[in-house]
Amino acid sequence: MTTAPARPDGPAQPAGHSWIARLRAIVRAGGPSAAAELGDLLGSARAHLGAAHPTTLRVAAAAERELSRTRQVDETVAAWSAAHAEAGVSLGPDDPVTMEIASAHLRWLARRARPDDLRRALTAQRAELARRHETLGRHDHWTGVARTDLVVTLLTLPLLDPDARRTTAEAAELAAEESGRRAAVLGGDHLLTWEARALEASARLAAAGAGATARARPENGPEPGAKAARENGPGTGQGVQTALSAGSGPGGGVAADAGSRAGAGRAGSMGEAAEHALTVAEACMSLGGPLDAGRQIRAALLTAEAHLAAGRPGDAERAARLAAGLSAVRPRPWWGGADPGRPWVVIARTGARADAAGHAARALSERSRWFPADSLWRVEVTRLLHALDGR
Helix, strand or coil: CCCCCCCCCCCCCCCCHHHHHHHHHHHHHCCCCHHHHHHHHHHHHHHHHCCCCHHHHHHHHHHHHHHCCCCCHHHHHHHHHHHHHHHHHHCCCCCHHHHHHHHHHHHHHHHHCCHHHHHHHHHHHHHHHHHHHHHHCCCCHHHHHHHHHHHHHHHHHHHCCCCCHHHHHHHHHHHHHHHHHHHHHHCCCCHHHHHHHHHHHHHHHHHHHHHHHHHHCCCCCCCCCHHHHHHHCCCCCCCHHHCCCCCCCCCCHHHHHHHHCCCCCCCCCHHHHHHHHHHHHHHHHCCCCCCCHHHHHHHHHHHHHHHHHCCCHHHHHHHHHHHHHHHHHCCCCCHHHCCCCHHHHHHHHHCCCCCHHHHHHHHHHHHHCCCCCCCHHHHHHHHHHHHHHCC
């Protein structure tokens, strides 16, 4: 049923006011009917306000955000690309709706991870960060969003180029900057600050791993990371999808102090990076309450990656199985941006079970439901399967 929202009694309201009120009510309520309700609201706004109206675009962004949790990545990239083009015509580049749509479009483009996707997203995100830094300032919320977007893409690049030392080091530096910005602006105990700390922890793990790979490479030997790429798929940046899109709220005492003292962009040794990641993950697991499955999944995956990096495969497997169990019972697979195949990749890499190839096959099956055939996320698991079959 597609109906226009009832107009409130009393004085005339600004154009779009009733749609915004309805939008807020739907988003607050959430639930399985939210996507359909937002679709109806979007149709109504387009009919009454026009497709290019700022309120219509705001509703469109909310509808696309909800729909993106349940549809294949190709469809989501196309939808956000169309919304981005519409916003670019109707709104200025510094309009919050334009910036929200631009960020979502480029995040999903990078997440799809076809080879050219990552290059395009990286170029556009660098330009957008520079633009927002110049026009809005380094401490603006939307500059922070652009900074986080770029970090996530940098941590995905090892899928394309195994020599990850520069990109992971840059990611760690940017993530530390964003973590510091949020602590200063929002406070050290805010959940959005912990979101940035979790991303920084993933970046530090990736940077430490890339550095260790480079140090272990024999002189005149293969390029850095080549052996890891052949055997396991690109091995750095594996925590990239574990730290996305956390919520907001209070944090906690000792862990908050530990987070604020964290390495300010320096990866340090693998052991240091792993222990720091475990501290952050433990804090994040306690935030948001038992119903926040998305945050718990991301924290469990960060825990698994940290244990795996520290050489504790049994602990890594247990944490990854927790993430897999939480993923299996949630109704919307992309809730919080957590890759449905990631837990099974980690379990397969632990080597703790004879059926590692079976776990890798499960990861490929999960990813095949969402990613196109040429996505580097599917290529990663295919390489891992080949390596396991050849053991």
